[in-house]
Amino acid sequence: MNYHQYYPVDVINGPGTRCTLFVAGCVHECPGCYNKSTWRLNSGMPFTPAVEDRIIADLRDIRIHRQGLTLSGGDPLHPQNLPAVLHLVRRVREECPGKDIWVWTGYTLAELNDAQRQLTALINVLIDGKFIQELRDPALIWRGSSNQVVHHLR
Numbered sequence: 001m002n003y004h005q006y007y008p009v010d011v012i013n014g015p016g017t018r019c020t021l022f023v024a025g026c027v028h029e030c031p032g033c034y035n036k037s038t039w040r041l042n043s044g045m046p047f048t049p050a051v052e053d054r055i056i057a058d059l060r061d062i063r064i065h066r067q068g069l070t071l072s073g074g075d076p077l078h079p080q081n082l083p084a085v086l087h088l089v090r091r092v093r094e095e096c097p098g099k100d101i102w103v104w105t106g107y108t109l110a111e112l113n114d115a116q117r118q119l120t121a122l123i124n125v126l127i128d129g130k131f132i133q134e135l136r137d138p139a140l141i142w143r144g145s146s147n148q149v150v151h152h153l154r
């Protein structure tokens with residue numbers, strides 16, 4: 001997997017103070033996408049074990065309390081991102097108790113396949129669906145367009 005940005009302290013992408021990772025790779029090609037540069041799977045930088053270790057260490061850092069981890073992109077549920085994202089999320093569950101995990105995807109919850117559902121079984125919140133320009137509403141919280149849904153999964 002490749003990624004574009006990692007913010008060790010982020011207060012924009014989800015509730016509270018968070019660690020946020022923007023991964024590379026998205027098939028949805030939404031007109032008006034705010035993050036077109038992330039569409040190609042091979043854009044950005046390699047998501048190495050060192051980056052993964054850094055995220056775990058940041059989530060465990062008691063000097064700056066983080067509420068949890070945000071995964072966005074690009075699309076963390078792109079089939080080719082799933083192995084790396086699952087590995088990271090399983091580590092967060094095992095090594096960072098009490099942290100929540102929020103994921104943004106262009107797929108809808110209803111259309112996820114079995115492999116993608118392995119991930120949704122481990123996370124707290126999924127914000128799903130493509131960004132649809134005609135349904136854009138700046139007043140929405142955590143969503144860009146009104147078709148998208150904030151699913152509280154646990």
Ligand code: SF4
Pocket residue numbers: 026027028029030032033034035036038073074075105106107129130131
């Ligand atoms: S799902 Fe998100 S990243 Fe992908 S094209 Fe749509 S708005 Fe852009």
